[in-house]
Amino acid sequence: MSHSYLVPTKTHTDDGERRVGFELEFASVTIPEVADTIAAVFDSQTEYVTDTDYKIAVDHLGEFTVELDWRYAQIKAKQRAEQSADVKTELDSANEKIQQWITELSANVVPAEVVCPPIKISQLAELDKMIDALRQLGASGTHESAIYAFGVHINPELPDLSATTILAYLQAYCIAQDWLIKKHQVDLTRRVMPYIEKYSKSYIEHVLNYAEDVSYQVLVDDYLKFNPSRNRALDLLPLFKHIDAEPINSKLPKEKINARPTFHYRLPNCQINEPDWQLSRCWNIWSVIEYIAHNPEVRQQLAKEYQQQSVLDLALGKNSWFAQLDQIHQDLLSA
Template identity: 35%
Template sequence: MTSCPPPLALPARSHTDAGTLRRVGVELEMSGLDIDRLAAICSRYLHLPSQTTSRYERILPGDPAGDWRVELDFTLLRDLGREQRAENDLGDELRNSMEELLKWATNDVVPLELISPPLPMDRLGEIEGLIDLLRIAGAQGTSSSVISAFGMQFNPDLPDLRTDTITAYLKAFTCLYDWLAPRARLSLTRRLTAFAGPYPPPYVRQLIDPQYWPDQTPLIADYLLANPTRNRALDMLPLFKHLSADQVLATTTDPLIKARPALHYRLPDSLIDQPGWGLGGAWNDWLQVEALAADRPRLDACCSAYEHHLEQGLGRLLDSWKAQVERQWLSGT
């Protein structure tokens, strides 16, 4: 790296049961740069070569953690960009014209995406320096346009794949959602398009029941019944596809669901054009989920308190759950 930014804080359970440091992948969406400029900046900062794999995809191999990727976040155009076409062929000329028209029509709404490999969590801070360089070069985030809906996503490995551990993360995230969502500063477009929506209220009530600690098969079945979509602030489909592909495929065959043993946290906006913005704020907020999930007695008490809050009816207006979270349920409060 060209600089050594300070590492970001580690979660309450920083290592797996096997003793290895947990990993986290980062996905960062932006506009304002073309794909070659974005890949070149990343290549210089990371000291990795940039290789063109299609018209809309670049890979940066050589990192011990795996390949970095830069790509257009639009599956159809990526597929078209992989096609090899002959000159002076009428059919290929028509496809070229269709591709150019599609690229023009989506230019302001489809972002480029920088995708890291699963990095050891103590390397997460390295991306902060890269964000600064991209901002200086003209990268734009979701606030740059009223029609932009660009996000930043974390894909943290779990400390283990036991069902109670997974359930604890679901419960902790659900209890803290009302606090997390306003801090994520979702743009109006992202809220309206529900790219990172909340869990439905009946599923929230099911999750926060202190007695709800199911086995893996019913846990996944309950989730799929309530959330047959990727568009959730905490998307569990990649993890559940890794654990039980048949269950997930019986509900959705969305090809964008990639099986992996990690959570998919989709809530934060990409504000890469704003001075001072980086991963740290959203990451520290996520660490509150980590801390609550790791503390079973506190988690059970928080679920009971949230359940009681939801039973108050109009009384909930007198004391918001967000305020209660800030007073009582954050680590260090």
């Protein structure tokens, strides 16, 4: 079944149609099975890199990558391989054992990760058949186990890289951050993990008080001051590194950050095993941010309402602007 992907107000950059990348994590299937399934869906071939890394080149979309969540898998696999290795085992043999353990771990504990290429907004529905095929294969999503903290990452290209545009999106997200968590029904297991930490109240207040002509340098400096980590639900470090790598590398020399002209949005669950679930559900919630970012009067009104909320109301979850965000979402879906 094809699902509708909302078209944002700004659909193009100076270089053409905006693109969006998706990354999704799931379990219960092996890396080779996932790679073969994607290749079959798009009538393509798999390219073996290692036991835990495959590529699939799709002519009209780009290159898909299927791999494991290495941050978790490598540590666990190395521990098991070292325990089983003989003192005289050669290095190559030990490395083979590591790969074997990683592959075995992936089926039930470590998520397989599909990294989609940046895809034109007008082509996003092409991903639906891939999701359907992976669901039929037996992929397990976030809610299948209490230990699964699997997510969907959305990497939307910005219409342009001006400070004004970055600020508009940042303010829109800050206003809607708590609503997004509620709307995505972010799994508790994921919420307690360090990877999708919220922006702090103090940083949000800082962002909402910026002048419209705030400089790019101020945006970067303040972001690094309040968020010196990749572990944010909306990670701006790849974007800032794409624009100017020096301050990012200087402040965070040990962080692995792939520069790209996109946001890195991590809040959605991966509910791939659920019938009729598609990436459009995640994208269409993000589209509320697109709408607010490109409607200054709406953004200013929502920011004012956010700032006028009392500490008690916030603590009790009385977020009056949630109803307005729900209405924006519904209006976009029904337009």
